[in-house]
Amino acid sequence: MAAHHDYDDIPGTVVFDAKRCREGYHLNMFCMSLMKAENRAAFKADEGAYLDRFPMTAEQRAAVLGRDWNRILDLGGNIFFIIKLAFCDGMSVQKVAALMTGSTPEAYAAMMQRGGRSIEGNRSRKDWSDG
Amino acid sequence: MARVIGGITSSHVPAMGVALDTGRTDDPYWAPIFAGYEPTRRWLGREAPDVAVIVYNDHACAFSLDVIPTFAIGCADEFPPADEGWGPRPVPVVQGNPDLAWHIAESAILDEFDLTIVNRMPVDHGLTVPLSLVYGQPAAWPCRVIPLAVNVLQYPPPTGHRCFALGRAIGRAIASFEEDLRVVVFGTGGMSHQIHGQRAGLINSAFDRRFLDGMVADPVTLARMPHVEYMREAGAESVELIMWLLMRGMLPDKVEELHRFYHVAASNTAVGHLLLRAAS
Numbered sequence: 001m002a003a004h005h006d007y008d009d010i011p012g013t014v015v016f017d018a019k020r021c022r023e024g025y026h027l028n029m030f031c032m033s034l035m036k037a038e039n040r041a042a043f044k045a046d047e048g049a050y051l052d053r054f055p056m057t058a059e060q061r062a063a064v065l066g067r068d069w070n071r072i073l074d075l076g077g078n079i080f081f082i083i084k085l086a087f088c089d090g091m092s093v094q095k096v097a098a099l100m101t102g103s104t105p106e107a108y109a110a111m112m113q114r115g116g117r118s119i120e121g122n123r124s125r126k127d128w129s130d131g
Numbered sequence: 132m133a134r135v136i137g138g139i140t141s142s143h144v145p146a147m148g149v150a151l152d153t154g155r156t157d158d159p160y161w162a163p164i165f166a167g168y169e170p171t172r173r174w175l176g177r178e179a180p181d182v183a184v185i186v187y188n189d190h191a192c193a194f195s196l197d198v199i200p201t202f203a204i205g206c207a208d209e210f211p212p213a214d215e216g217w218g219p220r221p222v223p224v225v226q227g228n229p230d231l232a233w234h235i236a237e238s239a240i241l242d243e244f245d246l247t248i249v250n251r252m253p254v255d256h257g258l259t260v261p262l263s264l265v266y267g268q269p270a271a272w273p274c275r276v277i278p279l280a281v282n283v284l285q286y287p288p289p290t291g292h293r294c295f296a297l298g299r300a301i302g303r304a305i306a307s308f309e310e311d312l313r314v315v316v317f318g319t320g321g322m323s324h325q326i327h328g329q330r331a332g333l334i335n336s337a338f339d340r341r342f343l344d345g346m347v348a349d350p351v352t353l354a355r356m357p358h359v360e361y362m363r364e365a366g367a368e369s370v371e372l373i374m375w376l377l378m379r380g381m382l383p384d385k386v387e388e389l390h391r392f393y394h395v396a397a398s399n400t401a402v403g404h405l406l407l408r409a410a411s
Binding site for chain 1: 145146190191192195196197214215216217284285286287323325326327328329330331332333334335336337338357358359362363364365367368395396398399401
């Protein structure tokens with residue numbers, strides 16, 4: 001049974017804790033491998049074959065191939081590792097963040113220019129369920 | 132004897148480094164941010180510190196999930212800019228100060244702060260972007276640098292209280308170093324930001340302004356803030372602000388605020404910058 005943490009109540013947030021580190025080790029180390037140019041080339045040439053080098057779960061593998069960013073987070077991906085996959089795709093941090101929120105990169109960038117997402121209504125899961 | 136003359140807090144948003152490296156500092160988006168660092172650039176030009184101790188976090192470049200040091204001090208002669216996946220930043224190699232770094236390691240460990248000693252590591256944007264913001268684009272960095280990496284990627288990071296206490300221990304170590312060096316200390320990262328999940332883009336300027344005030348006047352109270360309060364109130368990644376507290380611990384209790392800059396947003400992040408002088 002998963003232990004309760006004081007941060008579990010924060011909405012739309014995935015804290016990279018012990019459970020996620022254990023679950024996502026190979027997924028994150030795959031992302032880390034993309035810092036090397038030869039690995040990026042091999043991955044781009046045949047994503048499936050490259051992923052065979054990392055003993056990920058079928059769900060993790062599907063999420064990577066489908067670039068299902070929130071699913072990658074849910075399956076143990078750490079954002080600072082996931083970004084390396086995004087960079088490999090030619091995407092910025094802001095674009096990945098935008099996609100994770102379900103927004104478009106343009107609308108998200110405009111929100112940031114207006115001062116970002118307000119804390120009001122975004123403190124707890126209760127705020128979101130009431131909305 | 133060595134002496135801490137001042138402290139600097141700064142964001143380390145990677146896009147700031149890209150803007151600097153690609154000559155876009157005059158873009159309307161970036162110009163106000165770089166202008167916000169101008170007083171600090173002038174102050175550093177006048178004060179010409181010998182060494183900078185830079186508290187930062189590695190972003191899965193030098194360290195992976197294989198080894199996750201909570202506190203790691205760079206004791207090497209030099210630290211190359213990391214290749215973060217699109218080639219290293221075109222910035223000078225960071226020159227270390229192994230004499231002082233080893234003295235700090237020895238002193239802090241015997242003071243019961245168990246630092247990890249690192250003799251080889253690349254440094255990523257977490258360390259080089261703040262250097263670029265305050266020194267521009269010189270052919271060589273004008274001071275020696277001691278990198279102090281703090282884990283903030285894997286929960287739990289060290290507490291703010293522990294960071295502040297370590298800062299005080301390092302402050303004592305610096306003060307007991309025989310060479311006559313003038314040291315400036317950096318706390319990097321922050322302020323409000325969350326770059327993942329459905330709540331990405333969170334900014335809490337009221338939290339940030341309180342934090343800036345606390346950094347100057349009452350870091351002891353600030354250091355008691357639990358991780359969950361950072362994560363909830365100012366975005367999950369704002370927990371990086373514990374690195375500011377480590378820096379603050381290296382300064383004397385009383386500081387003079389010489390400059391403050393706050394701006395929303397650079398990419399996903401609220402930029403906070405303080406220049407604090409050690410009161411003598």
